[in-house]
Amino acid sequence: MANSATLTTDSKQTWGGGKSPFSVSYGKLMMWIFLLSDAFTFSSLLVAYGFVRFTFTGSLPNTVVKPFAHLSHNFVEEMQKAGMFVTERWPSPELVFNHFPFLHGIHLPLMFVSLMTFILIFSSVTMVLAVEAGHRMAKKEVENYMILTIIGGAAFLGCQAWEWTNFITEGASLSSNPFGPTAFAALFFIVTGFHGTHVLSGVILNIVIYLNVVNGTYEKRGHYEMVEKVGLYWHFVDLVWVFVFTFFYLI
Amino acid sequence: MDHIEHLEHTESPANMKSQIWRTFWVLLALTLVDIVLYFVLLSSHSIAKNILFVFLGIVKAFYIVSVFMHMKFERKFLVWIIIAPMIFVCFLIWLALTEAGYTFGMRLF
Known part of the structure; x- marks a missing residue:
């Protein structure tokens, strides 16, 4: 608590200028402020989802398909006839996102998106390990962890592309949705799309940083703070996914 | 000429690496709890269930922000x-x- 002691007892030294009162560099402070504004953007999108969802009748309890059951070819039509997929009723995400690659025709709710969640959490871990290696000025380790983070991000984007393709093939778009209210599909595409754009720009930033690490830019500069700043952004993307996962799939 | 900058930052603790891995296991465990609860409560559509999942999400967010984003050392x-x-x-x-x-x-x- 030595820092906060300085903050209270000697405020002239803390706020007198010439150094950061927050004990972080300008760039890092601005990254935090940007992430705060981005958190507001995502919050408003998720709150909009909550609002729209609450204006619709809740989904019916599913008594038709059990997990691991085989799905028929005209599953969507059957659900429409059973009154599960109608425009007045919010569909249960369990019945909408139930596919897994190479396991076609089996009812596997939540499985694929859980895999995506694990991928993103793990890439967050490799990112923070890259930051930790940067503190020790271990160039080779930073390189390796950055590569793993980039692979994780790319894998996540690939999974999302697969998820979108499935949903679009079944007839969902910004203006149509065979599973229920149009707003369900529109919000899904906008929110996961906006998150996916963040992942994509995160991967691009990670690649840029990786190339700088390889070229020894930060070695010459004397610190790897750039890895930290991009790391903050990357963890934020993971953080947002926790809530997208909760609201779009779990609830 | 190499230019070495002076950098202001808050120090990480010596056991940062073990804290990172501990946080990873916590996040993994919480996600597994999410999945198990999802299947256990599959047929229920109560507000309590929603609150439970949101609460678990906030706990995960707390761990990501405090350790991964270094917030608890700032x-x-x-x-x-x-x-x-x-x-x-x-x-x-x-x-x-x-x-x-x-x-x-x-x-x-």
Whole structure:
């Protein structure tokens, strides 16, 4: 608590200028402020989802398909006839996102998106390990962890592309949705799309940083703070996914 | 000429690496709890279930922000600058969900 002691007892030294009162560099402070504004953007999108969802009748309890059951070819039509997929009723995400690659025709709710969640959490871990290696000025380790983070991000984007393709093939778009209210599909595409754009720009930033690490830019500069700043952004993307996962799939 | 910058930053603790891995296991465990609860509560559509999942999400967010984003080692002032404005999000949630109840009623009649 030595820092906060300085903050209270000697405020002239803390706020007198010439150094950061927050004990972080300008760039890092601005990254935090940007992430705060981005958190507001995502919050408003998720709150909009909550609002729209609450204006619709809740989904019916599913008594038709059990997990691991085989799905028929005209599953969507059957659900429409059973009154599960109608425009007045919010569909249960369990019945909408139930596919897994190479396991076609089996009812596997939540499985694929859980895999995506694990991928993103793990890439967050490799990112923070890259930051930790940067503190020790271990160039080779930073390189390796950055590569793993980039692979994780790319894998996540690939999974999302697969998820979108499935949903679009079944007839969902910004203006149509065979599973229920149009707003369900529109919000899904906008929110996961906006998150996916963040992942994509995160991967691009990670690649840029990786190339700088390889070229020894930060070695010459004397610190790897750039890895930290991009790391903050990357963890934020993971953080947002926790809530997208909760609201779009779990609830 | 190499230019070496002086950098202001808060120090990480010596056991940072073990803290990172511990956080990873916590996040993994919480996600597994999510999945198990999802299948256990599959047929229920109660508000309590929603609150439970949101609560678990907030716990995960706490671990990501505090350890991965280094927040718990930063100065209190910075922490509050980032966390305090979130009160507006809470207000927005309350406002939107209350209004949604009225809109739901209007949709029915």
